Amino acid sequence: MREAKTVDLLQNDYLYCENVIKQNSASFYQAFKKLPKDKANAVYAIYAFCRNADDSVDETRDKSTQLKNWQDLYHQLQLFEKGEEISSPLWRALRDVFTRYEMDIKPFYEQLEGQRMDINFKQPSTLAVLERYCYFVAGTVGLMLLPILATENHQHLHGYAVELGVAMQLTNILRDVGEDYRNNRIYLPKDLLQMENYKQQDLQSSNINSSFISVWEKIANRSEELYELFQVGIDYFDKDSQLHVLLSALIYKEILKVVRESGYDCFQKRNYVSQENMYRLKQVVEGLTVSL
Structure with a gap:
């Protein structure tokens, strides 16, 4: 029963990520939605991370708030790298992606460096x-x-x-x-x-x-x-x-x-x-x- 609940939770996590890409990038969604389900879900999770990074900077014009949002997300990524991620749809989905595929954490940090370039x-x-x-x-x-x-x-x-x-x-x-x-x-x-x-x-x-x-x-x-x-x-x-x-x-x-x-x-x-x-x-x- 617990395993079934875990599967249901993960499905909902990926659905959350899919909704993020549907609402923010019709072109990306149209291109990748017909991938095999596991791959499509992984793409959605990565897009949701990138959208989260982008929004941390673009949803406010106040530089101090932008920097705080950026630091919070950077800290969350550090926790994820250590296997201590917060329990949320995005991070649970990304953990599943990292379990299924030979992922590298470096470009995730570099993505955040790009967002910091926009702050400054x-x-x-x-x-x-x-x-x-x-x-x-x-x-x-x-x-x-x-x-x-x-x-x-x-x-x-x-x-x-x-x-x-x-x-x-x-x-x-x-x-x-x-x-x-x-x-x-x-x-x-x-x-x-x-x-x-x-x-x-x-x-x-x-x-x-x-x-x-x-x-x-x-x-x-x-x-x-x-x-x-x-x-x-x-x-x-x-x-x-x-x-x-x-x-x-x-x-x-x-x-x-x-x-x-x-x-x-x-x-x-x-x-x-x-x-x-x-x-x-x-x-x-x-x-x-x-x-x-």
Whole structure:
């Protein structure tokens, strides 16, 4: 009876994590929901951790509260590492993930380091500096997911996982220029803005001119290059995971196309991939993975 209750509790814990991803990232959820159940649950748990980390910083603008939230989560991760985690749906689910898969705690700590960068935010000086930030907040997510999606080859796929994570984060930044600016964050690198003579007043005015488009496209081209580099390694992922990993990449890459089609309006408009286009991309991926 006790074992049955434990199973029921764990199922509810994973349901909690699934609801987190459903409410916060339709694209991620659509890409991974058809994985084998154990793998899908593991993805949900990792997403819930990352969302918790992100929210610890983004749900308040008060720096002291952000730092306290961050320190609390860091302490909880330390307890988890020692096997003394608090009893909550997130940590119980993550414990099950660490029991089932060959997980590494390091990218979880690095993810928190990325969130700390946002607390002490500084506009990146160059694209290279921006990519380093993207590694901590998103490349680490790729590393967290690797042992689940590439159970046999995950030790050899770190580069591909990081490339995908960084590409996705660059895409997020390009989608959310206006929202980030309103939250007092400019992720567009200083040197690119100076090169194109695009000033902060232009950002404040949501000015979409040739200079802005040039800056945006330089970053978008780098993001697309990273998507292509990642795709080279797709056949080293588990057969039951390849379609889902590739679909997640193509859905995110599609966001760049959506922004372009909106006339580069990433200031006032929320650009997202429609359900119709998600279905179309799924059909494309299913055709591609037949030969993998």
